[in-house]
Amino acid sequence: MEYNFRDIEPKWRKIWADEKTFKAEENSAKPKYYVLDMFPYPSGAGLHVGHPLGYIASDIYARYKRLQGFNVLHPMGYDSFGLPAEQYAIQTGQHPAITTAENVERYRDQLDKIGFSFDWDREVRTSSPEYYKWTQWIFKQLFDCYYDNTTNKAERISKLIAEFEENGNAKVNACSDCETLFTASEWKAFNEKEQDTILQAYRLTFLADSWVNWCPALGTVLANDEIVNGVSERGGHPVEQKLMRQWSMRIKAYAERLLTGLDRLDWTESIKDIQRNWIGKSVGSSIQFKVDGQFELTTQGGNIENDIYIEVFTTRPDTIFGVSFMVLAPEHDLVDQITTPEFAAQIAEYKKSASLKSARDREADVKNITGQNTGAFAIHPFTGEKIQIWIGDYVLVSYGTGAVMSVPCGDQRDYDFAKHFGIEIKNIFENIDISEAAYTEKAGTIANSDFLNGLEVKAAMKKAIEAIEAKGIGTGKTNYRLRDAVFSRQRYWGEPFPVFYKDGLPHLVEDKFLPITLPEVDKYLPTEDGAPPLARAEKAAWNHFEGDHMEFNTMPGWAGSSWYFLRYMDPKNEHEFVNRKKADYWKQVDLYIGGSEHATGHLLYARFWTKFLYDQGYIGFDEPFQKMINQGMILGRSSFVYQMLVFGVYSGVPRDDHENMIPVELCPPILVSLNQKKIIDVYFKNVSENKFDNKNSKDFSEIKEKLDELLKELTTKANPENKYYGNYSLTTDFQSYPKHVDISIVDNDKLDIEAFKNSREEYKNAEFICEENGEYICGSEIEKMSKSKYNVQTPDELVEKFGADTLRMYEMFLGPLEQFKPWDTKGINGVHNFLRKLWRLFHDAEGNVSLSMEEPSKDALKIVHRTIKKLTDDLDRFSFNTGVSNFMICVNELTEQKCNNKAIxxxxxxLLSPYAPHISEELWEKLGHKKGTISYAHFPQFDESLLVEANHAYPISFNGKMRLKIELSMSLNPKEVEEAVLANVDAQKWLEGNAPKKVIVVPGKIVNIVM
RNA sequence: GGCGCCUUAGCCCAGUGGCAGAGGCAGGAGACUUAAAAUCUCCAAAGCGUGGGUUCAAAUCCCACAGGCGCUACCA
Structure with a gap:
């Protein structure tokens, strides 16, 4: 019988499903192991070959751990709230729950075909009310907590209120936006709204007016990590800044712990670095600069102040004497107050132009130095000098205090600004030349700086901070770049908040009414007056309604995915989000596999929530994912056809200036095969570079000849009716333009012309300029796999053709898991052949099972034990690709020995079963293991004694160059080896009668003779 | 601009300081076959991106440069 995966694979998948083979045990005495894949969003497009890459790796590892006797938790579920289902709902009116369910089914179908060992009884979906009930519950706990910097953990709000009632907030050391100081009696005198506002400034999730990234096209706000290059990550729509009342998460409170916690994690340095950079810790100090003159400034408390101070944050307090001006962000609160009348108009103009610049323009404009003098002066706190105050958009209002003390000699941006506007540059570094650029190293000796003179940077910083604190104008301070995370989305398809409003104030819904389920709405669009879709819901549509109205926003995508790994431990619990005992058993995820693109999103937020739940004692660990591997993306290979374009839309346009003309497609389209296209490109390049006269160019005449021919063909093939055609010089006005073509109609770069013609209406009458042999050859490029690039390769067709075991092994065989690599099916036959070869080891020429029951031969034992060692090593360091190679070597060698020994x-x-579980189960059965599956067999133990050799052929090097080999007994000690080598006739030839200077003997490895 | 990763045969990749190569693809030769496919057997092919350094010994460790990729970016 031949290896027939079409029968074998469905057979075993059914057995696994029927017998719940991969169900994780409850109350097990076994050690646990938790293997998790990053939560997939079930998109309508289904899986492409890149998606299962990580799943295959984690599945191999999970199966390996089961064989080693671990109780393995290996679940799968769906992050099933999200934008695409909602966009689809808007377009079609179909409820997103329906499309989501369909997509999940399709996903599941595809996953099932690959033979994963998931415990499907634990499946969770973020969009199911049973699940989001607990997302809402966690939100409530966050609302009811604040971060205490003294105990360094989240504490209940009730504790804070008690403190307010006793002492006011003077002694409170918490992470807060609250800027007002109040006493106990003042607190008690505040009305409910005032108290509520103050508490919002402490809560870990809070309602506040904040500047948000508003995306009009998507009708929602986006988090910073959902914006890429100034446009929305999803859809690429423009994003603008807008002030909105939003729920936020006070992730800033955890900045320090999120940073230091990284050190304990077994993640790649690059991901840890990304998070470190994102958190962006800077240590320095705050310093207040008094503005020269008297003002009338009304403070928050309603008092009038005459002195205005500008607070700055700096990481270089040691350079305080190098300050020669200050710059405020254009949006800084004090700009208007301090601007002198003669500069008011210019300042107003600058502010206006700065506000009109989008984030993207500002980004593109980095090198353009702009700014405006306010006319005001600040007093240097130590020298008493008057220094100019400017505004400039290189200072960001959202970082630090929105103002900087400019030290042009030590900061390149300040330096450029000073040069541009002719402001003084003081040099406070000893023996450093700053005539060309600022000196930005944090090293050297400080000079021209009064009491800091002669000090090294580090000592100077310390002394400067002491002086600043002594003067009462500032204090040592740490700043984080990390911003609080906006938690509201103006969307329908997300978790509703457990919140209602009464008299404009938010209140939490009681636990007993949870979950607040998504109400039905007539349309999935905002209301006429711009409220989110939930505002459309009738009062009766809510399963619970309280107060004036319920919260209309929904939660963002990262809400459900921030704690899902906990739910898998206890997926059906109706009383708790997870039972503490179960969480104590399963603990952290031991191995987390997924893409690195979630570095600043999911991976940060999940850590934040985990730390919070730990602080509140709900779980016993404060990091979710102990070890993580980021699989590299599998890239697609796109195919291109080359369509001819003609420049210009009407005659009379000066044709030597292509930049101002629009290329227009010819009708019918003319498509040029790759090699012909290259000739044309060379030709036009020569035209544009005026290389026509270059008759010396070797292939020029050939190209010209071919091109003339091609252009003649172009003329005859072009539709004479084509209005864009006929008035142009063929030598200058044409250009080829690459267009993606579906890879399913391209075979080995050869285009199926008929299929192409039928693929789209506009190609029906297309004309082709082919290669000499009549074939149309496509160009190609390696790009990200995507529907729009027509280069998506689904796993389904490969499973159909080669089987899941081949697909699994081939995906691993492509290269190291972490590496980005192009998809290419060229080698898949080799892997498939390997499985067939393996199959033949078990069968005779007639296809009957034929096994030898004898004692295994020493050679065979050696082969298999070497494989055990290599495979164990490979798996322990997650080197899945070398594992596949090692199986091939093993099977090749056993085939050579004609080994059909049962024990071997x-x-x-x-060993093979984690990689290729179906064929392994089938062969396991043929080996006579009738009961149970191979999944719980014992992973074979490596026996070193089987690999010990009596002799070793020592490579003998002279000055590091290997010259000969001498077979010696392994029992010889280094001294004996040296003697034996020096006595050897061949070795003496190389010595040429000289005595060696030195002989290095590495027992069992090599001998090096230094002459 | 900053950070990180990569560079070994025509291609994908092993190589954990000690003989540059295990494996697969592609290529060549042969066997089987009427023939082809499939299968089997055999063969050829790189001196490790470049330049320094450390070492008895470097693809491997260190430094610089080049090329490719990814992330991040006026963060004071």
Whole structure:
């Protein structure tokens, strides 16, 4: 019988499903192991070959751990709230729950075909009310907590209120936006709204007016990490700044712990670096600069102040004497107050132009130095000098205090600004030349700086901070770049908040009414007056309604995915989000596999929530994912056809200036094959570079000849009716333009012309300029796989053609898991052949099972034990690609030995089963293991004694160059080896009668003779 | 601009300081076959991106440069 994966694979998948083979045990005495894949969003497009890459790796590892006797938790579920389902709902009117369910089914179908060992009984979906009930519950706990910087953990709000009632907030050391100081009696005198506002400034999730990234096209706000290059990550729509009342999460409170916690994690340095940069810790100090003159400034409390101070944050307090001006962000609160009348108009103009610049323009404009003098002066706190105050958009209002003390000699941006506007540059560094650029190293000796003179940077910083604190104008301070995370989305398809409003104030819904389920709405669009879709819901549509109205926003995508790994431990619990005992058993995820693109989103937010839940004692660990591997993306290979375009839309346009003309497609389209296209490109390049006269160019005449021919063909093929055609010089006005073509109609770069013509209406009458042999050859490029690039390769067709085991092994065989690599099916036959070869080891020429029951031969034992060692090593360091190679070597060698020994094959099949589970189960059965599956067999133990050799062929190097080999007994000690080598006739030839200077003997490895 | 990763045969990749190569693809030769496919056997092919350094010994460790990729970016 031949290897027939079409029968074998469905057979075993059914057995696994029927017998719940991969169900994780409850109350097990076994050690646990938790293997998790990053939560997938079930998109309508289904899986492409890149998606299962990580799943295959984690599945291999999960199966390996089961064989090692671990109780393995290996679940799968869906992050099923999200934008695409909602966009689809808007377009079609179909409820997103329906499309989501369909997509999940399709996903599941595809996953099932690959033979994963998921415990499907634990599946969770973020969009199911049973799940989001607990997302809402966690939100409530966050609302009811604040971060205490003294105990360094989240504490209940009730504790804070008690403190307010006793002492006011003077002694409170919490992470807060609250700027007002109040006493106990003042607190008690505040009305409910005032108290509520103050508490919002402490809560870990809070309602506040904040500047948000508003995306009009999507009708929602976006988090910073959902914006890429100034446009929305999803859809690429423009984003603008807008002030909105939003729920936010006070992730800033955890900045320090999120940073230091990284050190304990077994993640790649690059991901940790990304998070470190994102958190952006800077240590320095705050310093207040008094503005020269008297003002009338009304403070928040309603008092009038005459002195205005500008607070800055700096990481270089040691350079305080190098300050020669200050710059405020254009949006800084004090700009209007301090601007002198003669500069008012210019300042107003600058502010206006700065506000009109989008984030994207500002980004593109980095090198353009702009700014405006306010006319005001600040007093240097130590020298008493008057220094100019400017505004400039290189200072960001959202970082630090929105103002900087400019030290042009030590900061390149300040330096450029000073040069541009002719402001003084003081040099406070000893023996450093700053005539060309600022000196930005944090090293050297400070000079021209009064009491800091002669000090090294580090000592100077310390002394400067002491002086600043002594003067009462500032204090040592740490700043984080990390911003609080906006938690509201103006969307329908997300978790509703457990919140209602009464008299404009938010209140939490009681636990007993949870979950607040998504109400039905007539349309999934905002209301006429711009409220989110939930505002459309009738009062009766809510399963619980309280107060004036319920919260209309929904939660963002990262809400459900921030704690899902906990729910898998206890997915059906109706009383708790997770039972503490179960969480104590399963603990952290031991191995987390997924893409690195979630570095600043999901991976940060999940850590934040985990730390919070730990602080509140709900779980016993404060990091969710102990070890993480980021699989590299599998890229697609796109195919291109080249369509001819003609420049210009009407005659009379000066044709030597292509930049101002629009290329227009010819009708019918003319498509040029790759090699012909290259000739044309060379030709036009020569035209544009005026290389026509270059008759010396070797292939020029050939190209010209071919081109003339081609252009003649172009003329005859072009539709004479084509209005864009006929008035142009063929030598200058044409250009080829690459267009993606579906890879399913391209075979080995050869285009199926008929299929192409039928693929789209506009190609029906297309004309082709082919290669000499009549074939149309496509160009190609390696790009991200995507529907729009027509380069998506689904796993389904490969499973159909080669089987899941081949697909699994081939995906691993492509290269190291972490590496980005192009998809290419060229090698898949080799992997498939390997499985067939393996199959033949078990069968005779007639296809009957034929096994030898004898004692295994020493050679065979050696082969299999070497494989055990290599495979164990490979798996322990997650080197899945080398594992596949090692199986190939093993099977090649056993084939060579014609080994059909049962004991040998038994071990081999167990080794292979994590990679190729279906064929392994089938062969396991043929080996006579009738009961149960191979999934719970024992992983074979490596026996070193089987690999010990009596002799070793020592490579003998002279000055590091290997010259000969001498076979010596392994029992010789280094001294004996040296003697034996020096006595050897061949070795003496190389010595040429000289005595060696030195002989290095590495026992069992090599001998190096230094002459 | 900053940070990180990569560069070994025509291609994908092993190589954990000690003989540059295990494997697969592609290529060549042969066997089987009427023939082809499939299968089997055999063969050829790189001196490790470049330049320094450390070492008895470097693809491997260190430094610089080049090329490719990814992330991040006026963060004071």
């Amino acid at each position: 094959l038994n071990d081999l099949v167990i």
